Each structure stands twice: as C-alpha cells, then as structure tokens.
Amino acid sequence: MRDFGQRWIYEQLLVQQPQIETTGLWKTREGFVIVCPDLEQGLMTDDGRPIEKWVAERSALTASRVRLAKEPPHGAVQVPPRTLEESITLAGIPRTLQQLFVDLTLHLPKDFPNFKLTESTVAPGTLSFWFQRPLNEGEKQQLRSAFLATQLDLNYEIQIKPELDFQKESFKRAPQGDINLIPSRRLPQAFSLKARWLLEEDEQFWSDHRVGLLSKHNTNAKEYLPESWTSKESKCLVNSSVFPPQNLRTYLSIYEKVVLVGPLGGSSYDEILSALKVTEKELIELASLGRVSLILPQSLDRYPVKLISGLADQAPHSILLSRRLAAVTIADVRRRIPFLYPPVDAYERHLFLRDLGKILEQPTDFPSKRALQAIYPELKTIWSASEIVLQNLGAMGAGNLGIGPIVAALVKAVTGRDLFIEFHSSGAAVEWAAAIGAHINPAAVEGYSEEGQTEILCSFYSGMGKNTVDQLRHPVEALLDELLAIDNDAPVIEFATAFSSGEINRLRQLLSRMTETNPDPVFLNDAVRDFNKTVKAYERRAEKLKNFQVAALAGAFAALALPADSAIKQFVPLGVWFLGQLLVGSWAARGNLTGKFLDAIRGAPNLSQGDVVFISRLKKSLK
CATH class of the missing domain: 3.30.70 (Alpha-Beta Plaits)
Structure with a gap:
C-alpha cells in the first residue's frame, strides 16, 4: 500500500x-x-x-x-x-489532469513524443496516455520515471492513436480565473518557433533550479538572471499589463531602460499601445535597441502573439518569462523577508508555528502582538501551498506568497480595511522591480492610483521602524524632485537613439548608482538642473513637458550610512524585524521556539543601500 x-x-x-x-x-x-x-x-x-x-x-x-x-x-x-526535496517536486500532491500534464512536461525530456493525457474509459481510476506511434523501450522508461516522480497512487495505460492531431489539442482551462502556466507542448501554433524555444528554456530552467532554489538559503537574485539583465544601467518598471501607462518617451527621457510588465492580449492591448504612443513594431525595435525590456509573469498564451513572436525572433534577450522571474523574485525576497521561503520541511514549519501560536494565545499583551497575530495565519497559508503555487503560476504565484498578503494582513489588523486585492497586485510589482534593480512607477489612471499602497509596500520592503510595524505609512521623501520628462509625439526610435548628452547621461548614471552610494544633495540638485536645461532645449513647448519625481523611504539613506551594527540604526526590513522579535523582542522570553526554523533564517542580512526600493512617479502639473 x-x-x-x-x-x-x-x-x-x-x-x-x-x-x-x-x-x-x-x-x-x-x-x-x-x-x-x-x-x-x-x-x-x-x-x-x-x-x-x-x-x-x-x-x-x-x-x-x-x-x-x-x-x-x-x-x-x-x-x-516527505523530505523537503519531495515537497518541492510536489511528490504525492493531488493534481488536476491539467496540472499533471504540466508536471510531466517538466519531468520529461523536450524530445519526448507529444501525448494527450486523459482518463481511461475502460479501467476506472486509471490514466490513459495517447501517442501517435508506439514508444520504444527507452521512451517507456522515461515515461515510467516521470510518472513515478509524481508519486500519485494511480495506474496508467498507453494507447496508440495515429489519427491524433496535436495542433488541435488545446490547453484546457477552467471557465474563469485559470491563470496556470501553459506548457510548451500546448503553446498555440500561432506563436513562432523561437517563442516556443524560449518557453522550453524557461521550463528547463525551473526543472534544473527549483530544488536548489527552495532547499537552500540562496539570496543572490543575480545568480538566476540572464546576463543581459544584470547590467547596472538605470531602469524603471512600468506596469502596462492592465492599466494604460504614460507616453513611453516620458520614461525613456529619464531612464536608460524601461522595463514593461507585458501587456495582455485582447481588447486592452491596443489601448496600452495607444497610451504608450508607440506601435507594436516600434516596441519590438526599441527592445532590439536595448531601450525596452519586458517581464512576462503570466502564461505566455495570454500575451499578444505577434508581439511575443516578434520579440522572440528579434530581441530574445529583452524578455524574462514567468518561471525565471519567479526564481529571481524568490531569491530577492529571501534577502529581505527570509521567513517567507524557509528551507525546512513541513515538520520543522509545524514546530515553529505551534510554538508561536502558543505564545500569541497568552492573555498578556506586548507591543508587537497585534502585528504578529496578523502575520501568523498568512504564514500558515503560504507555507502549506508555496511549492504547488509556484509550480502552477510561476511569477504570479510568487506574488501570492510575498509582501502583498503580509502587508494586507497588517493593514487590516491596524485599520480594519480589507485591501488584499490592491496590495497583492502592487506587492508583486514591487518585488519584481526590486529583483531586477529597477525603480517602480505605480499605476495611476483617472479614478484609481496604486501610489498609496506602493509607498507602504516599498517602505516595508526597504525598511521600517525597528520597534513596531503599526505605523503603516512610513514617511517617503523626494530625492529627485521637479525632474522634467518629455511627453511629445516625436518619432520614438529617433528619440530613443538621439536623446543623449553629457548632462542626460550624468543623471542616468546617478539614477543607476543611487542604490549603492549615498547621494550628495548639492550634486543631486546640480544634476537635475543641468538635465532640465537639456530637456527644455530639446523640447521647447511647455505643454509637452511633465514633472517627474524619484522618491524613497524618508531618512533611509542617513540610516544606511551608519555601520551595520549601529545601535541607532533606524530602518530594518520587515523580515529582519520579524527575526528580531523572535530572538530578542519584548515577547521572546514568553515562550520557547524549537526546531531548525530559526537556524535556517538566522542569517538574514541587515538593510543595505542596495535594498532601497525607489518610487518614480509623475507629478500633477508643472510649476
């Protein structure tokens, strides 16, 4: 049995x-x-x-x-x-047929014959694999090994169906809300061959790295980034997946590279291109020039076919697919909030949660109790589902498991407001921006803005008062203010290549170094003044200029300049605060925390300058 x-x-x-x-x-x-x-x-x-x-x-x-x-x-x-590795590889976890097909795709070599997976019509409780031709002995062994790795208590049969047409086999989704990642074996034929190869590469990357990523305390996000994504050029992340962004020239005038969260296909795609004031062809050419990149956190078939195929064919270095983006995000999250992905098995997680629960049940109050009570149920949810959520959803799953739900729970505990959806969406974008070293530009359209929750999320992600988390909106201050950006309709390719000078490059280099050096206010002012003069010389029409601002957690740089062990350090990331509460907090002596969990996350780093998440945003009007 x-x-x-x-x-x-x-x-x-x-x-x-x-x-x-x-x-x-x-x-x-x-x-x-x-x-x-x-x-x-x-x-x-x-x-x-x-x-x-x-x-x-x-x-x-x-x-x-x-x-x-x-x-x-x-x-x-x-x-x-189960061992931690068995949990990571989803051994024995119940799956739908769709999810099992994806898991088998990840286990099987890419040259394994294509197949259809269904339930047997003659043997109840048996799965049926349909192939166009008989398998040889080597292929049969590959299928046995892949199926055994799933550790499902099921039998399977093999049927040969020469008439099977895989071009007509779709990835069957649930009627609503199904955002599971499509496997390369079911990517629609309309996508180019190179797009399919990129998806296969993304799948292979996850298969090769998921055990090491989730079983070790690796916090080096760059280890998982493609080389083309590790340059130190100034970058800004713009979420163009749903909400219309600003004119692309506005971002290009300030940053060396604009990273777009890929626009989804469907009726909103034309609206996104119209808001960016570019054509699809121009967007692909800008990616070829290295001025635009795209992250694709969702299933590849949810994006416009022509855009993805064009990028895959002409600028494959410019796109980051969901599974690799998830790996990069997890590594960076571990640097800041190590308790979200602890490299320990279910029993060790249980021991920690059991002991923490007993402490929180005590009738006596202590300063951080309300915050810890809010985080506690989120940890149970995240730790019980993280492996399968990441497998099925990739980077979108990482958003479900990250800073968003944690901060939403804290906000609800303090204010009573349920803002889970808002913080989930904004939290994922903050994590993606931080992981690739970009500033984040919050979505803002008429009647709705993500600026408020983005500020809260960035402050928790960058640092917070070390004694409490009850102050939800930590002060944010402008480091670069009254920065002029261009909002005209000049030919975008010419603009992207020609808008350059010593003053422009000086500011862009300053933006790229802000996470590593403590900027001098006089130097900042001079750089902004010279940049704005150049902008005005290029675009003399005042109505075609906009005010831009780059901001960060107030006082963070002053605190970061102090020695790491300074007793007066003001800001620590949420994860370091949590660890401090476990080890030396006002309630730490109220109970014993047993097991290997604390040892696994004890190496959490102090906040460094590279951990600050910058917010770039458009101001209301020119002065």
Missing part, C-alpha cells in the same frame, strides 16, 4: 492546524492513521470545525483513506513526512 497522498494530508494538518498535537502518520494493513492523543477532547480546526471533517475533506480530494485515532493501532508502522 503506497503512502503518497496520505503524507500530503498529514503535512497539511501539521502546517495549517499546528495547534493540534499529533504523534505522526501510521500505516496498517487496513489503511493510514493520523494519531492525535487528545482526539477524544473534541479537537477543532482554527475556524471552528471538527478536525475529523477537515481530514475527511482532504481524503476525498486525494482518494486516499486516512482516519484519526488516539493512539497507533497494534502493529502499525510510522510513516516519515
């Missing part, structure tokens, strides 16, 4: 319901048993349901029989939890 899905159920109990004492998962001839010594006391989940019902629901989901007992049955053998 195999124990694949049963171990997943047990680990979900450990992490999602850490308050319930258990002595393990046990295997008997009749099935599997989770032993809870206090079972007869009427154990309840954190939302007030009987634990028996909670386990039964998950047993039905996996078709795996698991029951609860007060003590191990006679002759039972204890089953160890």
